[in-house]
Amino acid sequence: MAHSDDCQYNYACAECDLLIDMPAHIPHRTALVCPRCNHTLAVGHRNPKHHVVAVSITAIIVMVIALSFSFISFSANGQQRDINLFQASSELFAQGYYFVALLVLSFIIILPILYLLCLSLIIVNTQYKLHFISTHLLGRIASSILPWAMTEVFLISVLVALIKIVSMADVTLEISFWAYVIFATLFTYVASIVDSHRLWQWIAQGDKW
Ligand SMILES: [Zn+2]
Structure with a gap:
């Protein structure tokens, strides 16, 4: 198996299963669409590995901040409560x-x-040829996790709940809330870079398992 960024392989369209010979290189911000159903298969990105690792580490640090402070504070009738x-x-x-x-x-x-x-582990593993854990296993875990990560759904539900509470109490959005907004944005950004084509291309480039 080729061990370079120009690794070429077949990829089945997620919508219609058409087998497509993916090009070795997709120019930055260029979307590759399925010729049969027009589904977006992959979008070119300049240096996606560095972006994903840097943004992921930043997001994890921001999550630590979000877990360390209060999220929202309410005050009504002289009583205050932080959650x-x-x-x-x-x-x-x-x-x-x-x-x-x-x-x-x-x-x-x-x-x-x-x-x-x-x-991050997949990228570090394939970039430095460490192979201390199966990147195929990590890829399968990442692919199955993504539909269940609901950061933006949680934020929207919090905002909907706040609309009801605002009439009953004074609500202040605290540090943790804004940290979680940043986390959700960074998370969505990473998920938008790592489409399944790119994920499995990375794994194919570096995996020996
Ligand atoms: Zn298709």
Whole structure:
């Protein structure tokens, strides 16, 4: 198997299964579409590996900030209450919704971070030929995680809930909220760079397992 960035291979369109001979190089910001169904297969990017590793590490640091401070504070009738990001699931756990609490914790914190870690490990593995863990396994984990990472869904649901609460209490969006907004933006950016063509091309370039 070729070990260069110009590795060429066949790729099945995710929409119509047409087998396509992908070009060795896609110019920056050029979208490659399926000739049969017009589905976007891949978008060219200048230096995607460096971008993904740098943005992933930044996003993980921002998540640490989001977990360290209060998320939203409410004040009504002279009483103030702060809630943090963990409480989005721990409050559900305290009320006996154990499974829902676990799902919320997974969808908004654990799975997005796991996805970024998998991508970074795949890139480090293939770039430096380390092979301390199977990149195929990491690729499968990353691919199956992505549909379940719901950072933007969580933010939208928080905003919808706030619209109702604003009439009852003074609401202040705290550091953690803004950190999570940045995390969700960085996460979405990484996910937009790493389409499945690019992910498996990276794995094919460097994997020996
Ligand atoms: Zn197609």
